[in-house]
Amino acid sequence: MTELESAQRRADLAERAARAGAAVAEEAFRSGIAVETKNGKTDVVTQADRDAQRAVIEVVREEYPDDPVVGEEDEELKAVPEEGPAWIVDPIDGTNNFVRGIRVFGTAVAAVIDGEPVGAATVLPALGDSYLAGPDGVALNGEPIAVSDRADPELCTVCPTIWWGYDDRDQYAAASKAIVDRFADMRRFGCAQAVLAMVASGALDGVLTNVQANPWDSVAGVHHVREAGGTVTDLEGERWRHDSRGLVASNGAVHEHVLEAAREIER
Incomplete structure (x- = not known):
């Protein structure tokens, strides 16, 4: 074989x-x-x-x-x-x-x-x-399926994913503000694997978090995004791995904008 x-x-x-x-x-x-x-x-x-x-x-x-x-x-x-x-x-x-x-x-x-x-x-x-x-x-x-071809961030919809605990709600708020300041709209679905799949299908243009995702919440969806032609990195812009801190997934065309929004969470 x-x-x-x-x-x-x-x-x-x-x-x-x-x-x-x-x-x-x-x-x-x-x-x-x-x-x-x-x-x-x-x-x-x-x-x-x-x-x-x-x-x-x-x-x-x-x-x-x-x-x-x-x-x-x-x-x-x-x-x-x-x-x-x-x-x-x-x-x-x-x-x-x-x-x-x-x-x-x-x-x-x-x-x-x-x-x-x-x-x-x-x-x-x-x-x-x-x-x-x-x-x-x-x-x-x-x-x-394939990721979207939208390149104008003002036409894109981005989702904050993974959960921020009660002690980190300021980061959740910062993530939401970073998104609505840059993109057309924001969605949140409460299911990390679903939203990564939506990036792969082009329904969403980006997904972001600054926390380290558990592998069961992320690895399958990351593979979907990459096989659909998208980009997935950590907060440093390096190729995402199962042990990376932060997860930034996009259609590729607006990745730098999604990455900048993710980085703003902790500023």
Whole structure:
């Protein structure tokens, strides 16, 4: 099997695994499921998160029983191995939306080799949207997609992503101001993987945060953006990695503007 064929096999498996997890989440959606908290009042989790993660891992283990798994829930790894293959799983990204009955949530699965994604899938079951990125392009519901070609920031819509805790709300406010000062409009959806996928499809022109994103919130979506022709960097403008501080994703044409907005958060 060639390297390209191996990458495509992992991408296809990521899609099957994400669909399995998303099916579990969709079945529990708006079912009155109990809500728990983890590390704060807004850091919520449900049994559906745990069940969806198990469903994803079961699919992965059928083909790759020995590959490590990085997952948000339970006792899975919390950091991406620098060498060899691994799988990164967010069983329900956007759990706050999920528990409120808001449709913007999904299951994201990324396959990585030596820390770099080779395939990724994000399935948003309540919206009926599935994004799949392999080694050669990205598709939404089976149709190829690409980032927007908007180059005028005053025509662009940008999203602040990842959550700022209560002690850092000044940074959330600064991020919002930096965006509305530069761009046509701002959106916030409460689901990092969904908004990165929207950059890949051209629905959004940029996404930014100054915090370090967890790998399960970011790696799959970053792969989508890059395969769609976009740019993803850290706050220094260097190529983004799973351990970077800050995440700035754009269509490429307005990247410097999005990057400058991200840098302004901490000024």
